[in-house]
Amino acid sequence: MRENPRVTALIVAAGRGSRAGPGAPKQYRQLAGEPVLRRTLTAFATHPGISSVLAVIHEDDRDAYEDAAAGLPKLMSPCPGGATRQASVKAGLEALAGMAPEYVLIHDGARPLVPARLITDCIATLADHVGALAAIALTDTIRRTTGKGCAGETVDRSGLWRAQTPQAFRFSAILDAHRRASGKDYTDDVAVACAAGIEVAMVEGDEDNIKITSAEDLKRAERILMRGGDTRTGTGFDVHRFGPGDHVWLCGVKVPHEFGLVGHSDADAGLHAVTDAILGAIGAGDIGQHFPPSDPKWKGASSDIFLAHAAKLAKEQGAAISNVDLTLICERPKIGPHVSAMRQRIADILALELARVSVKATTTEGLGFTGRGEGIAAQALATLVLR
Template identity: 60%
Template sequence: MTEAVQGGSKGGPKRVALIVAAGRGYRLGGGLPKQYLTLGGRPILRHCLATFAAHPDVSAIRVVIHPDDRPLYEQAARGLDLLEPVPGGAERQDSVRLGLESLAELAPDQVLIHDAARPFVTVGVIDRVIAALDHHAGAIPAVAQADTLKRADADGRITGTVDRAGLWRAQTPQGFRFEAIRAAHRAAAGQALTDDAAVLEAAGGTVVLVPGAEDNGKVTTADDLRRAEARFRGAGEVRVGTGFDVHAFGPGDHVTLGGVRIPHTQGLSGHSDADVGLHALADAIYGAIAAGDIGRHFPPSEARWKGAPSDVFLRHAGGLVEALGGRILHLDLTLICERPKVGPHRAAIAGRIAEILGLDGGRVAVKATTTERLGFTGRGEGIAAQAAATVSLPG
């Protein structure tokens, strides 16, 4: 797939992800900043970009990069629909501030600030941060400190034991109401604060903790990279998603099913081309990767999707799987109607679906059935479709 992973505005740019990737950490070797080192066959940066791109509640993504890294960034971001990157500053805090200022023209309500070197951020962690922002100005994921903490001198002699009660390890993404964190970063310019939560705290804001994840660690050392790479040597993870869609008959002389135009005495009513089959398949794929549904990515309230061919939606769903480093193993589509007869077009529909997604034809199954003249499909009022998608993702 070469098309960019593009969707709709998801209700407008209300929640933007700001990925900080301007660091110059070369200590992992390879002659590249660590965010561009290969992990599981893809740049470390690519992993978190794909996760945020697949999240249905993230409207837009901007990456803060070092100007010298533009070619590396383009490779890592290839095929994803991202905002134009912006250059960072001398320190991380400067980079975040510059990134926030660049987002002002979008006027987002919230911003999620994430370190590029945390490749295993999950949808669940992002969800918990977003949910907390409904009630608080700032929220960060964190993991309780479980190990005993020791304080030592320069020679390694223990000088004390630190009470670990109430201590947490902070992670990203750290979420904030946009104007609050932008003002706080302006006020903190020139200071050396360790994370964005500290910036808001210094301005008098309140930040809450939500459960993070042990896997959401930062790749900092060679050991970190080896442990991260080990995750990709297993069998991976297989997921199944389902989709269901219905469209009523309306005026017209054909229906489009599975990307194939079929002559009929009526058409199907819908905001796009009303291809009930491709809609069900797209939702099944979105479901398998926890990426919401068609309505989140392509809001029917937006005029630009009126009459749009539904292969756009299916390509977008497939592109998100690819961006996550996964692949579609199998698709199973059932079309439910009395008329038109689907049987004569089954092979063409399966072939078109495979073509749209770049799959082998043997990975697409198309079936047809009726409801024995029961219900709205039995009365000839419309067509329904149900679909299942089996997807493999890196472990």
Template identity: 60%
Template sequence: MTVHAVILAAGRGTRAGPGAPKQYRDLGGATVLRRAVEALRAAPGVNGVRVVIHPEDRAAYEAAVAGLDLPPPILGGATRAASALAALETLAAEGAAPDDLVLLHDAARPFPSPRLIAQVIAALARHPAACPALPMTDTVRRAAEGGLAGATLDRAGLVRAQTPQGFRLGPILRAHRAARDAGRHDAATDDVALAQAAGLDVALTPGDEDNAKITTAQDLRRARALAAARRAAQGGRMDIRIGSGFDVHAFGPGDHVTLCGVRIPHERGLTGHSDADVGLHAIADAIFGALAEGDIGRWFPPSDPQWRGARSEIFLAKAAERVRARGGRIGNVDCTLICERPRIGPHAEAMRAEIARILDIPAERVSVKATTTERLGFAGREEGIAAQASALIVLEGEA
């Protein structure tokens, strides 16, 4: 089952005050949109993120997500509902299955937590739709004419809906199309309303006060204060972690091997579900291990055909994303390749540079070296190549 996250970022955000649309405003060193993208990309279970943008915002979008290697953005419509429908139609046209899960999220909510996202995904195993929500705790009144307080409303059963709202692709796409054809599509303020109109039951999952939507200039100031508070909290404590990883792949047919992201000509290739890069696999597992978040197999199951032949830099980049999502940084990585041939020395510097690029750390924090087994064992018999790696990470604020 594939989980597609869609971030709706085509709005103009005029109530946030003068300046760029709110999704492109700075929020403690990163734009509002980038924080939302990184949060969803790093969430366990999410397989990919698509962003819907206004046609005039292409340059601002490219600057906001630089270096994240996202698929091309989807051009949105004049309303939120039109933008959501454009995304759903795009996913379907690109081959997404009707039973795939779709998370529709507002770009103006930059702080969705991993727990909130996971609870929405989990609810979709039992319900056709899910929405995070918070109970209404304040007294609710109508506003009367002249700026006076009107009648008090019963708040029992009232909640504040948040995003991401989750659905299966087929049913929510049909709900959007039906609303469009009936002329009531553009009036919908969220996707839950369209789902309910189509007869879908929507489960409520716990919301999060930090997942507040930025609408006004005051909301933006509050979000910046939250970002600053998180940085301050992280700066006072450090949790140093060390992880180790090991991987091995057998030789098979081919004319090259890929080791630590570098293609090396060889009379045989390495066999594996992905590109069989033992070096990057070992480093990724070391980082996942330091985080205590399993291994590559948890995040990229070999039973999933979408990873057949995949570039291993995808796996290592995900491990680095998880470190950033936990408010941490990578101290250094050390990888040892174990083989008789090919010779690693001539390629070691290129490997260091490639690993540093993927992890977005200085090359001086990356070590790549090689050894043999003195002709002993499978590596000595040149039946395959092994790699072992260690990684040190620093999680600020988790100690």
């Protein structure tokens, strides 16, 4: 292998991913605070052996792609895909024909947990082989089923492997193979290569290199990301007194009330408490240090700005927000009718699934300043995992 071969990663991300359930295509779903595709792109864009990265996307997803890819190095302008995965790969290869990299690693956009070791091994294998396939040897007993859905004969598992991606090739060879395969339907790029007589070497894959297909796969991937991390917990507490007005802002939701809340920003005690909890978990001070009340810039500001900033700082430290638990303390207004909207707003700001956000309310049975109806208090706890 040449010391520094020109290697392009071709990320196939034009699918619609309907099995993941309603909503955005699976490659744009949130995984521990980031789109699945961003994690995939990052794995290749930050790998020292990769020279450039080209994503093949659906035309309808261009805005979502730009958001997911923002700020990453080595990215080329995305290429529109075709009606099938094979057509999308060929479109990507044709888009690369002018620059003609020496090697190309073809990878599923919905495999966000590909380890750097596997990328390195696939590149290294191309020094001696025209193609390389990341795969895992089968170890479980394999059986066929009977027509009645019962256990049938045992299948010899020797020599059987589960294929993954990357599937890596010398560029000119796989481009020629795809051109010759036009009009035929193959299951993956190794099948295209083998049909063209290309010998493909096996590379030991990785059990964590899963493909996101269903909602359960997203949960499994998140568990993998959290595994072995450093768990941190932060708390936040905030108070605002009532003043003139006809509504209050709580957790980003406008709640009608006979009073307003007094504060330099929008006085959203709920979001302030959650912001401080996240900042506390990463040792980043408190909300006042980042947004001083003495600064006129923040007068009347929407508090979702503060919470989004705290989430950004956490992400920059490699921390994923596991869950947020908030308690609002007041006699009035009644919080119950607005809890669902509050949870959803916090989840949206933090890019979390709804199940990871809790909002509760309680009173102090008429005791203290909240009991006398003088204001609102909020107490929050946030758990983060540093990977």
